[in-house]
Amino acid sequence: MLIHKINTGFFLAVIAFLVAYSVFDPLSWWVYLIPLALWFIITGLGSAFVQWGYHVKSLNRGEKSGNKIAITFDDGPTSETIKVLELLSKYDAKATFFCIGKQIEKHPDIFKQIIDGGHIVGNHTFNHLPEMGFYSTDKILAEIVKTDELVSRNGLQLKLFRPPYGVTNPNMAKALKRTGHAVIGWNIRSLDTVINDENHILKRITTRLAPGSIILLHDTSQKTVNVLEQLLILLKEQNLKAVAVNELLNIPAYEE
Known part of the structure; x- marks a missing residue:
């Protein structure tokens, strides 16, 4: 939130x-409208891109040395998650799944398969609604806590959180300060939910790929499953190892 305070303080001055x-x-x-307009533009962009760390500190990539990268999946679990898990097992890769609470309720068995496969799960709120950017602190807090409590039935106390759509605001910052979650961003956004061409999605990833990368995918479509297999083959060829994000960043995924 420091960047937000500096920006606001500067334009007030x-x-x-x-x-x-x-x-x-x-x-x-x-x-007088010029500095006000600039403040709105910077704040809007800072709110839309979690990597900026405008409202909350986010972890967006690991060390550039070594050969580790992290593949992360948002918005599951879904029926497509099963195919994702099969590929990860086939290529001996680990991943991190930022799960929506209501999806966990729909697919508890698939959620358990993620955990049993040795992968890491994180909080992606309960409903994942686009209007969350306008929620009060208490309402955002309720979204996070509800998913935490749901996951705790599996014996896990979540420490990792990813904001829906990567959007943050001061109310979310206040909620996260109370929960203590680490916010995980990314440095490679595949845009697999908006691009239809699988080759284009793969190219977006591979042209940016380097040790320490955190890749954002979604376990919600066959298209992404197809891209994932091509990516895992490429990782083998380049001697890059896909690990869970907590290993890449050397942070705890769960409360002890």
Whole structure:
């Protein structure tokens, strides 16, 4: 949240300077709109991209040395998750699944398969609604806690969180301060939910791929399953090892 405070403080100082200056040399009203508009633009972008760390500190990649990368999946579990798990097992890879609470309720057996496969799970809120950016702190907190409590039935106390759509705001920052979750971002966004061409999705990943990368995928479509197999083959060829994000970042995934 430090960047947000610095940005807000800077533009407030600019406006204060303009007001003081106008005492001696009156300014047109539109001059005051310039810093205000810039503040809105920067804040909007900072809220939309979790990697900026604008409202909350996020972990977006691991060490560039070594040969480890992390593949992460959002929005599951779904029926496609089973195919993802089969591929990960086939190529001896581990991944991290940021799960939606209501999806866990729909597919408890698949969720258990993720855990039994040695993969890591994280919190992706309970409902994953686009309007969450307008929720109060208490409402966001309830979304996070409800999923935590659901997962705790499997004996796991979640430490990792990924904001829906990568969107953050001051209310989410306050909620996360209370829960203590580590926020996990990414440095490679596949756009597999909006791009239909599998080759294009794969190219977006491979052209950015390097040790320490955290890749964002979604275990929600056959298209992504197809891309995943090609990616896992490439990782073998390049001697890159897919590990869970907690191993890549050397942080705990669960409460002890």
